[in-house]
Structures are given as C-alpha cells and as structure tokens.
Amino acid sequence: MNEQKGVTLIELLVAVAIIGVLTAIAYPSYQSHILKSYRNQAMGDLAMIQLEIESNRTNGTAYPSSIPSDFCIVCDNSGERYVYTVTSTATTYTLSATKTTLQSSDSCGDLTLKSTGETTPANCWK
Template identity: 45%
Template structure:
C-alpha cells in the first residue's frame, strides 16, 4: 500500500513565487504614482493656503505683497507655519513679490523621472494661474 505524502512541491512553490512577482511588478509602480500625486496635491493645497493668506492681508493693508511678513517667513524658513507640507518633499518660496504681484513656487526635493509634473516647479501667481497647467 502506498502512502500519500503531504506537502508542497518545488514546482508549486515556483508558480506561487512567479505569481507574486508579477503582481508586485504591476502594483508597485502604480503605488508610487499615487504617492507622488499625493505629495503634489499637498503642495498645491499649501500654495493655495499661502495665496489666501496673502490676499487676505493685502485686502486689510493694501500695502503691497512685498512688505508682508509671510513672504519673508516662507523665503527665510522654506516653509510656512500654517502649512501641512512635508519639507523633505517640497520647498516653498515666494518670488517676484511686489506691490501688485507675486509667484508662489513649490520646488520638489526628490527625483521622479516618470512624473511629468515634477520636471518643472509648481507655481501659482496672483491671478490664480498655476503652472504647469496640466498638473493643476
């Protein structure tokens, strides 16, 4: 009488490993894409918060954007006190601040060659015009 052995053969184990490898190869790049979009969305949200603060202060004082404390805080500290941004992912700055205009810049601090929105810096100006337009 033959006894039936219980267990997993090497072939079955290799098939399972191959299936896990294929699933991982498909899922990981998609996961990375969503993480990058999440960081970009957070940076954009903080840029809009900065814009709202600048416009609110401008409406109160009407002394021009360049004299606002928020501009020097962001340019000197690379972040703002009320923002949620991860400073290891993006750095914030305000350039071209003058009496009637400004440009908020979010510069990525990491490389992501497969994300076209990270090739250039994200910008937002006083007219609520964000660039690159395809990323907004």
C-alpha cells in the same frame, strides 16, 4: 502506497513567480499615487499660502518677499517633498513649490501659482 502531503518545489516556485509578477505590476501604480498625493498636498499648500497673502494684503500689508513660518500652519513645511517660495513685486507675486529629491520622479515638475490665478504646469492642476 505511501501518500505524501505538502507542497512541491514547483508549486512553491509558481506561487513565488505569481507574487513577483503582481508586485511588479502594482508597485509602479502605488508609487504614482503617492507622488500624486504629495503633489495635491503641495497645490493645497500653495492655495492656503495665497489666501493668507491676499488676506494680509487687504489689511494694507505689502506682498511678502518670503513666506513667514506662521502663514500656513497646516502646510507641509518640512521641505522633504517641496520647498515653498514667493517672488513678489509691489503689485504681483508668484508662489512656487520646487520639488526635492523625494518627489524627483514626479512628471509634473515644479508648481507655480501666480497672483493672477495662472498655474503651471497647467495640465497638472486639473
């Protein structure tokens, strides 16, 4: 009898189907982790900017009305995921990280950090 070696079409289709199912399960989880990592980066950036603002305030400088580019040299200032802004008065300020299109599917929304230490959305800063 002539014995054939190789993979049948059915076996190949089963392998492709298994890979498809694994990919369908893994990709959303991967995307979730990517969004969370960029959110954590934005939270860290807001904290770094807050430190710089408070440092300047102790030197007698008023709270800024915009974020100078040299305030946080390690921050992600590209604007690809978040855009950072500050709203200030003589005695308070609010830092905001507004998400852009690349971060639009992040369920946490825009991040804020106030001079009082209050953060919103609170459940995302845990």
